[in-house]
Amino acid sequence: MPTFEVRTAQHTYQSVVERGISAASQQFLPKKVGRVFVVTTEDVWQLHGARLAPSIESLSYEVLFFPGGEVNKRFAQVEALADQMLSNGADRTSVVIGFGGGIVTDVSGFLAAIFMRGVPVLQIPTTLLAQVDAAVGGKTGVNLVGGKNLIGSFHQPIAVLIDPDLLATLPAREVRAGLFEVVKCGIIRDAAMFETLANHSANVLNMEQGFIDKLIAGAVRVKAEVVSADEREGDLRRILNFGHTIGHAIEAETEYVRFLHGEAVAWGMIAATHLAAIRGMLSVEDALRINKTIHAYGPLPSACDLNIGHLIARLASDKKTLQGKVHFVLPTRIGEVSVVSGIDTDMIRRAIQLALENRS
Numbered sequence: 608m609p610t611f612e613v614r615t616a617q618h619t620y621q622s623v624v625e626r627g628i629s630a631a632s633q634q635f636l637p638k639k640v641g642r643v644f645v646v647t648t649e650d651v652w653q654l655h656g657a658r659l660a661p662s663i664e665s666l667s668y669e670v671l672f673f674p675g676g677e678v679n680k681r682f683a684q685v686e687a688l689a690d691q692m693l694s695n696g697a698d699r700t701s702v703v704i705g706f707g708g709g710i711v712t713d714v715s716g717f718l719a720a721i722f723m724r725g726v727p728v729l730q731i732p733t734t735l736l737a738q739v740d741a742a743v744g745g746k747t748g749v750n751l752v753g754g755k756n757l758i759g760s761f762h763q764p765i766a767v768l769i770d771p772d773l774l775a776t777l778p779a780r781e782v783r784a785g786l787f788e789v790v791k792c793g794i795i796r797d798a799a800m801f802e803t804l805a806n807h808s809a810n811v812l813n814m815e816q817g818f819i820d821k822l823i824a825g826a827v828r829v830k831a832e833v834v835s836a837d838e839r840e841g842d843l844r845r846i847l848n849f850g851h852t853i854g855h856a857i858e859a860e861t862e863y864v865r866f867l868h869g870e871a872v873a874w875g876m877i878a879a880t881h882l883a884a885i886r887g888m889l890s891v892e893d894a895l896r897i898n899k900t901i902h903a904y905g906p907l908p909s910a911c912d913l914n915i916g917h918l919i920a921r922l923a924s925d926k927k928t929l930q931g932k933v934h935f936v937l938p939t940r941i942g943e944v945s946v947v948s949g950i951d952t953d954m955i956r957r958a959i960q961l962a963l964e965n966r967s
């Protein structure tokens with residue numbers, strides 16, 4: 608059972624990648640657990656509730672439904688869930704289980720972080736994106752009208768149970784969106800994983816167990832290592848933002864409707880790769896290989912009509928921008944990146960143009 612330890616100031620916990628592990632959740636809950644609250648969406652509960660429910664049958668539990676969707680990832684929903692917890696007998700011995708995609712794990716994590724000033728949360732992510740990214744690392748939060756994830760908290764889970772069997776029902780587009788984050792992990796920190804992704808895209812896209820299980824484990828290992836070294840996003844955790852600087856601008860510019868997060872990040876990674884090549888930090892050969900591999904996990908919704916001036920203006924207002932300085936994570940070779948700021952705007956413009964026109 609591949610298990611990756613995440614060591615943080617709050618505590619150390621395991622991220623376990625194993626088929627069927629969602630049916631063993633009780634053994635990861637505290638011994639003296641009180642009421643258990645499963646936070647999920649109706650679609651996920653209908654599809655997979657029968658896997659989780661038997662494992663908590665002997666406990667006193669309640670399933671709380673959340674409408675799902677980015678528009679509902681709001682503080683009002685957290686408050687509504689907290690009210691439901693209270694009216695269903697929650698106290699400080701209660702535990703929250705987040706059972707869903709990244710929206711559910713972000714909301715349930717935040718709910719657990721602030722309910723009675725904090726109760727434990729067990730994360731059981733059900734989308735590929737949440738399994739390799741959102742559920743591991745302790746970042747929780749919700750959106751404000753003015754931007755995504757602007758209120759939240761670090762609240763590390765007691766464990767993350769990653770069950771690849773749950774992905775069988777995930778729509779193909781959601782799978783590809785998650786795979787872009789896996790490709791990201793290869794580019795930033797694991798050249799061997801990148802090679803698998805580059806050479807076996809058909810097997811991976813078919814979700815063949817031999818490939819997908821190893822890749823999920825590889826991506827979770829990268830995230831666990833990076834978070835353990837740098838929980839609160841100093842320099843190292845920033846490498847996880849490869850593709851996200853321009854990706855966030857693209858998502859915001861298209862009002863979070865046209866692109867799934869992973870797809871916007873894919874365009875952002877392509878642009879950042881062009882930028883690294885233009886600056887002479889990355890060989891043209893590696894740049895071509897990276898961008899070809901990203902496109903192999905497409906198709907990506909077109910981005911060629913986006914206004915590059917608008918995207919550049921948005922870079923400055925990104926939440927990751929510190930004191931007006933835009934930071935880019937740029938590959939220096941496959942498996943290695945470096946964080947660079949103070950890049951000339953014309954260069955950024957040129958890189959975005961090359962990416963969005965889909966020119967190598």
Ligand SMILES: NC(=O)c1ccc[n+]([C@@H]2O[C@H](COP(=O)([O-])OP(=O)(O)OC[C@H]3O[C@@H](n4cnc5c(N)ncnc54)[C@H](O)[C@@H]3O)[C@@H](O)[C@H]2O)c1
Pocket residue numbers: 648650651654675676677680707708709710711713733734735736737740741742743744745746747755756773774775776777778781868
């Ligand atoms: N906290 C972090 O570090 C972090 C990192 C990355 C992303 N995120 C957040 O994650 C969110 C995106 O997460 P997401 O991509 O998982 O989207 P999502 O949570 O909206 O899930 C996508 C869709 O798939 C459905 N679904 C979930 N599991 C399914 C399954 N097994 N089978 C069929 N359908 C299923 C969901 O109900 C939803 O409709 C964003 O809000 C983003 O901000 C957080």
Ligand SMILES: [Zn+2]
Pocket residue numbers: 740788851868872
């Ligand atoms: Zn991401």
